[in-house]
Amino acid sequence: MFILNPQSGVPLYRQLLDQVRRMVSSGQLPPGTALPSIRDLALLHAINPMTISKAYSLLETEGLLERHRGKPMTVANQAAARPQLARRLQQVEPLLDQVVLAARQLEITEPELAKALHTKWEEADE
Amino acid sequence: MFILNPQSGVPLYRQLLDQVRRMVSSGQLPPGTALPSIRDLALLHAINPMTISKAYSLLETEGLLERHRGKPMTVANQAAARPQLARRLQQVEPLLDQVVLAARQLEITEPELAKALHTKWEEADE
Amino acid sequence: MFILNPQSGVPLYRQLLDQVRRMVSSGQLPPGTALPSIRDLALLHAINPMTISKAYSLLETEGLLERHRGKPMTVANQAAARPQLARRLQQVEPLLDQVVLAARQLEITEPELAKALHTKWEEADE
Amino acid sequence: MFILNPQSGVPLYRQLLDQVRRMVSSGQLPPGTALPSIRDLALLHAINPMTISKAYSLLETEGLLERHRGKPMTVANQAAARPQLARRLQQVEPLLDQVVLAARQLEITEPELAKALHTKWEEADE
């Protein structure tokens, strides 16, 4: 469900944070959905429960998740409607900036980059 | 010359490291080229000289840069030969993985993503 | 500087949170003031640094504190002017509610309670 | 009859514990009095019966309450004799400590605090 990469330099809790935000944004996690329990995620990804707890707590502070004593956390109601395409695109922009910067510094051309992206996309389909 | 973003979650020295590697890979920084002094970069980006020094030192250990007493560091000779496209593309792949993951979690379609990438690329031309 | 009571049933990080909020509210910690370092506080109160770090981080999220890489955290600028008496009183109200509830359940009269409060106040002067 | 506040940071069972203790201390719940059933309290406050059960059980261990199969719990006989004022005041002291600490950190003066307490007291009369 979530993809965590410990090598990337980005803290694990932040990777989780971003992914939950996106899946709520897209409607893949609609309001009311229960999130996987902290323990389950910790076991599954072999990371410490507190790392996940930290991400979940921050999302609660943000108002995106709701806590229910003794029950799983859920996506909040006001984590409303799936935003317009434009707003969702905004969330990928920082990454696109990094990609474009990297490609240009490597003197990769635009068609070469576009092709590489296409390949990655298709790989993800499998 | 370099673009550093303290908000991204990626450590500053690592951002610098990646960028130098890429510009050497692409031939934009050919062997013998002098790098900006630690002090200049520190002033320019308002960060601590030690952060830059750390990145430069790691690149020296890697054999990509050479240190010359009292003179600026330079790109090493054996850093030479611009690698094949395939090898340069490898360096952008981790970023492309992140982009594809993010886009899919946001339910952005491939054409929408391709278009956004194209826009970013053109913006960078200016 | 801070008074932490592990017996009270209130989590330590929350006690700290409340106390910093109040001292910023009152102007005892004016904008720009550096807070005691996490390590110092941890040693002083013999508690774990992460507990303090958690309180500080929440206050940063709240906008009350500012983080400075490699330097102590400070009271934020927008943690503006000392609020009116009314707003400061609001912050003690939940505690007064508890006191009044407790006293009435103990059948302590108002004058008895007022006297006890007065005594406590004077003790604190010493 | 009881006032429970899930936001206060103090565990629910502890709030209940304190309140029963006080009302027994004051004689508001004299020996022999039947307590509200666990089920009723749970419904009334919308909390889990086990939480109440835990508080009642602790009070039974303490000797303050007595369990009677198939009948409501009652206040124990030896719980008797309403204690002197001094002993009842002791039970509010921890709260008064918190109030005085909070007020002083907020730079609220003693008369201001006394007045606020008076107001709260009167509000409770209604």
Add this chain to the structure above:
DNA sequence: GTGGTCTAGACCACA
């Protein structure tokens, strides 16, 4: 020196 991230693991509160 500063704060940040993460682990392993204990124990608590609540359903």
Add this chain to the structure above:
DNA sequence: GTGGTCTAGACCACA
């Protein structure tokens, strides 16, 4: 079963 709090301690990034 759920999440929350706290500890002891390692190691990292930055000044």
